Amino acid sequence: MTTETVKEKIERFKLKAEFFLKEDIRAFIKDVYDNYHFCDILLVGEDWLLIHHFKGSRMGEKTRIFWPDIIEISEYKEREDLK
Secondary structure, rough: OOOOOOOHHHHHHHHHHHHHHOOOOEEEEEEEEOOOEEEEEEEOOOOOOEEEOOOOOOOEEEEEEOOOEEEEEEEEOOHHHHH
């Protein structure tokens, strides 16, 4: 098994973000500052991602996140035990 480089990981995150934007899929993003973002993707840029928070303490805010700061990006799923 090979170790993924930072550039490869960023390219994978960009592809996933572009798909989420195209298909209107809500995202969960974790960054290197231990922030969690429950968001809709607004713009996939070359150097950063523009998001709109739909949940949490930043609900309603728009945020720009630089690609190297992203640790995880996945489809948002509502937790059943919180309903």
